[in-house]
Amino acid sequence: MLIEQLTGQVTSHLTELGKQVLIHRDVISEFKSLQKAAKKAGFNLQIASGFRSFERQQVIWDNKYSGKTPILDSNEQKLDFFALSELDKLFAILHWSALPGASRHHWGTDFDIYDPNLLPMNQNLALTVSEYAENGYFHELNQWLSENIELFGFYRPYQNFLGGVAVEPWHISYAAIATQALQQLEISLIYDLIVKNNVLGKSLICEQLPMIYKQFICNINQPYNGK
């Protein structure tokens, strides 16, 4: 991938799936096959979030960093913005949100998936672990995904908590292309973008970037873990 494709600045590697979702052009047929298999099993597998641009990720980031949107702890409870040290704030945001330029959603290989037919009436999708857990309405879908995504080349980079990003059962990734993308995503690329775009907290981010890169960007579950 080109640097601009890796970091969410262009959409030239993407193609449209439906009206609003963009995904990597080399992933679309595998995703459609997965969707078809899911349909046979009785699920309406849809993407809640596919490609996200650098710009969009920066809005999400800046809103959290400035306190416009709440920052949550690891139990999804709101933290007291003014009581947090700058470093604690940085860690808390990174638990749930990627640094602009370093989101796997930039690549078009990674999606947040769900089944709209399983959502209870008048219930918005929340993307919380409880929705996918044993008593949640996506539990059966979740189990089906665990048994089937590998057959289509997908896996879950946030399957288990490894001390960085939170567990995200809804986030799947097309292993072959995403693994290459992560290898190409050098720390210096991210550094330059954070500075150039005046991402909020940029001096602290740049100071902590080696830690962020190791703990939150590269620290993911590997494809076909334990198989």
Ligand SMILES: [Zn+2]
């Ligand atoms: Zn995601």
